Amino acid sequence: MKKRSGIGAIVLLASMLGLTSDTAHAMHIAEGILPPQWAALWFALAIPFVAWGLRELRVRSKEEPQLKAMVGLVGAAVFLISCMPIPVPTAGTCSHPCATGMAAILIGPALTVVVASIALVLQALFLAHGGLTTLGADILSMGVMGAFTGYGIFVLARRLGASWVVAAFMAGLLSDWVVYAGTSFFLATALHGDGSLETMFLSILIAFVPTQVPLGILEGVMCAGAYRFVQTRRPEFLMMLTKEREA
Amino acid sequence: MFDVFSDIFACRDNALTRMDPRAKLIVAFGMLVAVLTSGKVFMPLVVFLGCVSAMFAVGMPPRLVAIRLAGPAGIVAVLVLLQAFLVNGTPVLNFSLFGWQISASHEGLARGTLLGARVVGCVSVVLLLSSVTPAYKIFHALRWFRVPEGWIEIALLVYRYTFTLLDQTADVAAAQTVRLGYSTMKRSLSSMGVLAGTVLTRSLDQAVRTHEAMTLRGYHGSIPFGPLPEMSASDRLKVGVAIPAVGLLYVCLERWPW
Numbered sequence: 417m418k419k420r421s422g423i424g425a426i427v428l429l430a431s432m433l434g435l436t437s438d439t440a441h442a443m444h445i446a447e448g449i450l451p452p453q454w455a456a457l458w459f460a461l462a463i464p465f466v467a468w469g470l471r472e473l474r475v476r477s478k479e480e481p482q483l484k485a486m487v488g489l490v491g492a493a494v495f496l497i498s499c500m501p502i503p504v505p506t507a508g509t510c511s512h513p514c515a516t517g518m519a520a521i522l523i524g525p526a527l528t529v530v531v532a533s534i535a536l537v538l539q540a541l542f543l544a545h546g547g548l549t550t551l552g553a554d555i556l557s558m559g560v561m562g563a564f565t566g567y568g569i570f571v572l573a574r575r576l577g578a579s580w581v582v583a584a585f586m587a588g589l590l591s592d593w594v595v596y597a598g599t600s601f602f603l604a605t606a607l608h609g610d611g612s613l614e615t616m617f618l619s620i621l622i623a624f625v626p627t628q629v630p631l632g633i634l635e636g637v638m639c640a641g642a643y644r645f646v647q648t649r650r651p652e653f654l655m656m657l658t659k660e661r662e663a
Numbered sequence: 664m665f666d667v668f669s670d671i672f673a674c675r676d677n678a679l680t681r682m683d684p685r686a687k688l689i690v691a692f693g694m695l696v697a698v699l700t701s702g703k704v705f706m707p708l709v710v711f712l713g714c715v716s717a718m719f720a721v722g723m724p725p726r727l728v729a730i731r732l733a734g735p736a737g738i739v740a741v742l743v744l745l746q747a748f749l750v751n752g753t754p755v756l757n758f759s760l761f762g763w764q765i766s767a768s769h770e771g772l773a774r775g776t777l778l779g780a781r782v783v784g785c786v787s788v789v790l791l792l793s794s795v796t797p798a799y800k801i802f803h804a805l806r807w808f809r810v811p812e813g814w815i816e817i818a819l820l821v822y823r824y825t826f827t828l829l830d831q832t833a834d835v836a837a838a839q840t841v842r843l844g845y846s847t848m849k850r851s852l853s854s855m856g857v858l859a860g861t862v863l864t865r866s867l868d869q870a871v872r873t874h875e876a877m878t879l880r881g882y883h884g885s886i887p888f889g890p891l892p893e894m895s896a897s898d899r900l901k902v903g904v905a906i907p908a909v910g911l912l913y914v915c916l917e918r919w920p921w
Contacts, residue, residue, distance in 0.1 A: 448785030482874035488820025489870035641856015
């Protein structure tokens with residue numbers, strides 16, 4: 417009976433979230449939600465990845481001095497793209513792409529973590545998307561999980577013989593879904609209280625399915641479209657960034 | 664978005680904008696800790712009211728404050744519902760839906776309200792901070808807190824060029840719209856891809872130009888940061904008064920009703 421009520425509550429919440437979702441902020445954990453101990457833990461886990469990215473930036477920019485300008489400007493582009501509203505037909509609303517999969521293909525996953533951390537700070541300060549107290553969790557989900565998944569999927573798809581466009585689509589799609597799953601998990605760990613972690617994780621996951629599943633597909637399409645645009649119009653940039661990374 | 668993502672109020676002259684950014688960061692951090700660790704809704708609500716009043720006092724239009732708080736307010740509503748229906752406890756509302764028994768608990772409602780109060784409290788602190796401090800000053804102040812200079816250098820570049828790219832993106836999007844680029848779902852998807860690609864290529868073009876301009880000005884791979892000025896005695900005094908005041912308020916409100 418208790419399990420039956422739990423499922424009912426999840427279904428009810430999913431419907432309510434579907435109805436109340438205005439502009440979805442599902443990719444970011446809002447300021448103040450995480451208790452201090454969880455906020456500190458996720459922050460501590462995120463720091464090594466940011467440090468890794470900064471080390472890579474320092475080492476690579478010695479050989480290629482224009483890398484910092486490239487990373488800064490790609491960061492600005494990622495920030496803007498992640499603020500673009502995308503129509504989500506199933507929820508009748510708009511949401512935002514995370515764009516870290518796309519950035520990881522261009523500048524590599526470690527530098528994308530640095531770029532994501534900066535974009536998240538700016539979004540927290542000026543747009544009230546995410547927050548400073550939840551920065552660690554947001555960096556882990558959007559920066560680390562999104563970037564490494566996007567980059568890994570892109571490399572894997574290319575090695576399996578997929579075309580550039582298909583590989584970019586898969587990177588955008590799966591990085592978006594992984595970010596969403598990660599965010600749901602971080603939220604559930606903080607919110608379950610004395611209740612079941614599994615039920616809370618499942619309810620958050622299901623609640624955002626109507627928005628995030630189509631959004632992931634749309635982000636995949638956008639990532640493939642953007643990659644194809646750069647490849648056809650300015651292929652020298654892709655060669656330059658790939659060469660820098662390989663070097 | 665340009666209206667919302669603007670630091671125009673941070674560039675005005677008032678008592679809060681004149682304060683040292685490091686002092687503001689310390690006080691903001693103290694308030695965030697107080698709100699996050701509060702066990703009752705009073706402290707977060709007092710902080711929220713104080714910060715919103717301060718935003719009005721520095722001349723922010725109520726509409727802009729409302730727009731900036733709208734997203735977090737939606738999250739608060741979801742949080743309260745989520746906690747009320749998923750936390751077990753004394754039922755306050757029972758109903759049946761497609762054969763399922765749904766009940767909201769008193770404990771869940773209380774927990775959801777506390778979490779919601781913390782969200783609005785913390786968001787208002789951060790919004791006030793960004794409303795009275797330009798981002799570049801926050802980034803420079805972070806050096807004092809030992810944030811690596813490489814991160815600050817990239818952050819300054821991102822912030823500097825976001826507004827330039829934002830203008831260009833708005834122009835491209837407007838050009839696509841008047842050419843019916845968003846008239847159907849298929850066209851919208853194609854236009855979004857082109858728009859994102861255009862933003863990326865323009866950003867990379869700008870990166871090449873920026874690097875050349877910086878090299879001409881003697882750039883050798885890193886921006887030289889000068890030493891940070893000493894924090895003034897009045898700002899140190901403000902921090903010295905504000906932090907104990909927040910602590911005292913926290914203790915009083917956590918024990919209320921006495």
